[in-house]
Amino acid sequence: xxxxxxxxxxxxxxxxxxxxxxxxxxxxxxxxxxxxxxxxxxxxxxxxxxxxxxxxxxxxxxxxxxxxxxxxxxxxxxxxxxxxxxxxxxxxxxxxxxxxxxxxxxxxxxxxxxxxxxxxxxxxxxxxxxxxxxxxxxxxxxxxxxxxxxxxxxxxxxxxxxxxxxxxxxxxxxxxxxxxxxxxxxxxxxxxxxxxxxxxxxxxxxxxxxxxxxxxxxxxxxxxxxxxxxxxxxxxxxxxxxxxxxxxxxxxxxxxxxxxxxxxxxxxxxxxxxxxxxxxxxxxxxxxxxxxxxxxxxxxxx
Numbered sequence: 001x002x003x004x005x006x007x008x009x010x011x012x013x014x015x016x017x018x019x020x021x022x023x024x025x026x027x028x029x030x031x032x033x034x035x036x037x038x039x040x041x042x043x044x045x046x047x048x049x050x051x052x053x054x055x056x057x058x059x060x061x062x063x064x065x066x067x068x069x070x071x072x073x074x075x076x077x078x079x080x081x082x083x084x085x086x087x088x089x090x091x092x093x094x095x096x097x098x099x100x101x102x103x104x105x106x107x108x109x110x111x112x113x114x115x116x117x118x119x120x121x122x123x124x125x126x127x128x129x130x131x132x133x134x135x136x137x138x139x140x141x142x143x144x145x146x147x148x149x150x151x152x153x154x155x156x157x158x159x160x161x162x163x164x165x166x167x168x169x170x171x172x173x174x175x176x177x178x179x180x181x182x183x184x185x186x187x188x189x190x191x192x193x194x195x196x197x198x199x200x201x202x203x204x205x206x207x208x209x210x211x212x213x214x215x216x217x218x219x220x221x222x223x224x225x226x227x228x229x230x231x232x233x234x235x236x237x238x239x240x241x242x243x244x245x246x247x248x249x250x251x252x253x254x255x256x257x258x259x260x261x262x263x264x265x266x267x268x269x270x271x272x273x274x275x276x277x278x279x280x281x282x283x284x285x286x287x288x289x290x291x292x293x294x295x296x297x298x299x300x301x302x
Contacts, residue, residue: 051188053135054184054188055181056135057138057139057142057181060135060138060139061142061180061181062173062174063139064143064146065173065174065176065177068143068146068147068150068173069150069166069169069173072147072150072151072169073154076154084242085242087147087148087151087242088238088243090143090144090147090235091144091234091235091236091238091239091242091280092287093144094141094232094235094238094280095231095232095235095239095280095283095284096283096288097141097231098228098229098231098235099232099281099284099285099287099288100284100288101228101231102228103288141231146173149172149173150169150173153169153172154169156168157169187220187223190212190215190219191212191217193212194209194210194211194213194215194216195209196209198210198213229277231280231284232276232277233277234280235283236275236276236278236281236283237280240279246279249275250275253275254275255268256271257270
């Protein structure tokens, strides 16, 4: 009897791990966006504060998932119809945040640099506020991406028993947080590793060190661009899948692209990505315009 119970337990564990694997594969695309978005959040933070900032965002991400996992299970059990509208609200916010970031850099290009110089001149006050704002923004963005990851993972195990669903979501949430922020911590410390190797007595390590010192700022700049693009791709993708007319239009365009002789497969993928991005950019622009007009109207009325 004990042996049978042990085998049953091992079988349950194996099935649970299989579910975790499937859920991880399902959310892989969003994980890439999550990594890019969070790595860019430490851009401009002083070197000695990079890891504390990453750790602060990681703790915020764990708190997000501690809220989202039970919330997703409750909504799935009692109001499954609400999942898509809630995701769409989050997707619209991502589009808005991405467009606002671009608009700010275009319209006020000198403000961020001025803020960094001011923070460096008075670290006792301004630098702490600067870090707090970065952490708050990163945790807010993480909440939306984490919500999508949790919902995708829940979809994989929606037919499984309740306790299996809980186990898979908890494991996925922890693994994703550790994996993403572990990679972010590694990325932001590449320049320190490069500097350490450059000071080595071995010429090979010195060469690798110089290479990392060149690569680190390039990678951070690239991740900043990719992270902003990810806001439009993820947010636009959520809106496209949530609005039937956009989803139908996307499928039509993808089908037309797929019909092109020889390059149909690759062209279909490009068409899908571009359509999501264009929808995200358009939605972000419209929402930013509405928010700006609303703020001005509220200011005048006050």
